Amino acid sequence: MIIVLKPGISRKQESFVLAEIRRRGYRPHVMRGVARIVIGAVGDERTHASLESLVTEFPAAVESVTPVQKRHQLVSREAHPASSTVTVRHQVIGGKKFQVMAGPCSVESEKQLLTTAVAVKAAGATILRGGAFKPRTSPYEFQGLGEKGLKLLAQARRETGLPVITELLSENHAGLVAEYTDIIQIGARNSQNFQLLIAAAKTGRPVLLKRGLSMKIEEWLLAGEYILAHNNSNLMFCERGIRTFETYTRNTLDLATIPIIKQESHCPIVIDPSQGAGRAELVAAMCKGAVAMGADALLIEVHPNPAKAWSDGAQQVSLERFATLMADLRPFIQAAGRE
Numbered sequence: 001m002i003i004v005l006k007p008g009i010s011r012k013q014e015s016f017v018l019a020e021i022r023r024r025g026y027r028p029h030v031m032r033g034v035a036r037i038v039i040g041a042v043g044d045e046r047t048h049a050s051l052e053s054l055v056t057e058f059p060a061a062v063e064s065v066t067p068v069q070k071r072h073q074l075v076s077r078e079a080h081p082a083s084s085t086v087t088v089r090h091q092v093i094g095g096k097k098f099q100v101m102a103g104p105c106s107v108e109s110e111k112q113l114l115t116t117a118v119a120v121k122a123a124g125a126t127i128l129r130g131g132a133f134k135p136r137t138s139p140y141e142f143q144g145l146g147e148k149g150l151k152l153l154a155q156a157r158r159e160t161g162l163p164v165i166t167e168l169l170s171e172n173h174a175g176l177v178a179e180y181t182d183i184i185q186i187g188a189r190n191s192q193n194f195q196l197l198i199a200a201a202k203t204g205r206p207v208l209l210k211r212g213l214s215m216k217i218e219e220w221l222l223a224g225e226y227i228l229a230h231n232n233s234n235l236m237f238c239e240r241g242i243r244t245f246e247t248y249t250r251n252t253l254d255l256a257t258i259p260i261i262k263q264e265s266h267c268p269i270v271i272d273p274s275q276g277a278g279r280a281e282l283v284a285a286m287c288k289g290a291v292a293m294g295a296d297a298l299l300i301e302v303h304p305n306p307a308k309a310w311s312d313g314a315q316q317v318s319l320e321r322f323a324t325l326m327a328d329l330r331p332f333i334q335a336a337g338r339e
């Protein structure tokens with residue numbers, strides 16, 4: 001912690017502050033400048049009492065207190081300089097191979113899911129997505145097939161060999177969802193639901209953590225920290241767009257998070273251009289950008305008949321469009337040094 005004292009304070013005030021810093025478990029190093037005194041308080045900010053309250057406790061003496069230690073530890077690259085990978089059945093996310101998770105927004109029926117699963121696999125997708133429990137803004141909208149949807153995902157996995165990813169909406173369903181899925185998705189609306197994060201971590205399944213609609217990157221990293229802090233090292237961050245003043249797109253897909261997450265964390269970064277753009281015709285361009293910028297994987301919504309989809313119809317790409325997108329992505333994947 002760096003503590004800046006106010007100009008012109010007395011020796012007595014200074015020694016009060018120093019005594020308080022020591023009392024809270026830190027070693028103060030005093031630097032005397034021309035106009036003011038700066039104190040470097042050495043100690044572990046995670047385990048020692050906070051010094052931030054010095055500003056309010058000694059308002060006449062302390063001007064500011066600035067932490068120097070990052071609050072996220074386990075997810076940070078400082079803690080783990082090599083990039084980490086997440087292994088899901090036979091697929092490795094974050095390694096040389098570029099991974100594409102694709103499938104419908106919601107699981108609607110056996111025919112819809114199986115048709116999509118077979119088609120996305122043929123086009124080169126490596127993991128099947130599909131929501132069984134859906135976080136819908138309105139209670140009158142389709143809420144997902146629940147357990148029946150999970151069973152269909154397991155059936156699709158049996159028939160295609162693709163590992164599956166599906167969303168966990170409630171702590172009460174953690175055991176049930178983990179029984180069927182290979183990856184647990186934590187949705188944007190739940191990304192700071194800390195009890196849900198802990199429940200997801202404890203299942204032992206890999207976790208894909210979406211960025212919340214108005215979540216700062218540091219908050220996202222700290223939400224990810226919950227997963228690692230609960231002994232689950234298989235974490236992926238997923239950018240899916242944030243809410244801004246722009247309404248042309250459903251969300252503003254923040255591709256800057258790719259180099260930022262790579263810099264700050266060792267965990268893989270996945271891009272979801274479907275929720276990001278909210279418009280099917282923009283998905284391919286967003287995918288190319290994401291690959292070029294170094295994303296490890298994509299999460300794409302694909303539907304056999306987007307116009308008839310029970311959720312997110314406007315942003316789901318058709319099977320044909322997906323096949324074209326995958327072919328168009330090839331040179332970008334190679335240029336990014338991936339397979």
Ligand code: PEP
Nearest residue numbers: 105187188189210240275
């Ligand atoms: C989804 O993937 O269908 C979804 C609901 O995502 P998000 O939580 O990012 O809105």
Ligand code: MN
Nearest residue numbers: 105275301312
């Ligand atoms: Mn969706």
